[in-house]
Amino acid sequence: MKKLLFAYYSLISLLLMTWMSPSYAEQEVYPLPPQGVQWGWQGEVLFKINSAKIQSQFKPFLNSMATLLVKYPAKINLLITGRTDNTGDLEYNRKLSLRRIDAISSYLTKQGVLPRQIETQAVGEQRPVSNNACTEDRERNRRTDLAFFPVGVVPPKIETVHGETQPQLGECEKLKQTP
Numbered sequence: 001m002k003k004l005l006f007a008y009y010s011l012i013s014l015l016l017m018t019w020m021s022p023s024y025a026e027q028e029v030y031p032l033p034p035q036g037v038q039w040g041w042q043g044e045v046l047f048k049i050n051s052a053k054i055q056s057q058f059k060p061f062l063n064s065m066a067t068l069l070v071k072y073p074a075k076i077n078l079l080i081t082g083r084t085d086n087t088g089d090l091e092y093n094r095k096l097s098l099r100r101i102d103a104i105s106s107y108l109t110k111q112g113v114l115p116r117q118i119e120t121q122a123v124g125e126q127r128p129v130s131n132n133a134c135t136e137d138r139e140r141n142r143r144t145d146l147a148f149f150p151v152g153v154v155p156p157k158i159e160t161v162h163g164e165t166q167p168q169l170g171e172c173e174k175l176k177q178t179p
Contacts, residue, residue: 030149030153031150033076034075037068037148039147039150041145041146042065043146044143044144044145045058046139046142047142047143049087050088050096052099052103054103059107062111065146069117070112073114073117075151076151077117077118077119077148077151077153078113078117078146078148079121079148079149080104080119080144080146081120081121081122081144081145081158082096082098082101082124083097083124083129083142083145085125085132085138085139086141087132087138090124093124097122097144101121101122104146105118117151119149119155121158129143
């Protein structure tokens with residue numbers, strides 16, 4: 001009887017894990033992407049301090065994004081999330097992240113991307129990828145993240161964080177830990 005109960009619970013656990021796994025959820029929610037496209041994060045555009053100007057080295061990446069968005073206007077949308085480092089106050093950083101989003105959106109629409117294909121989120125210094133402990137870390141946080149998602153699907157909004165977040169160790173911290 002114990003073996004039968006164990007087998008039953010194992011089967012139920014396996015079914016629950018399969019049902020709750022992200023890949024299953026993505027397949028159920030997202031349709032298959034067009035040929036040569038993957039849903040989700042595509043890359044980032046980095047910015048200089050206090051700047052919303054797109055640097056020339058990121059234009060080929062943005063051009064390739066624009067090409068796919070123009071090719072599949074009825075299938076692909078883009079989420080642009082604007083971010084900053086933690087220099088400056090919260091309100092200034094939120095506005096700077098909006099300016100960075102506007103720069104990317106404007107560039108893409110000039111390449112033929114329809115404004116309705118672009119969704120945006122300005123998070124300022126919230127949810128950094130690095131902890132801002134040194135110059136290299138702050139550089140990684142001054143960016144816009146770009147992600148493809150299917151038309152008809154609303155991407156989840158990033159919630160505001162109150163207090164500290166848990167970013168990855170920064171470059172300068174990794175160097176300090178290396179003997």
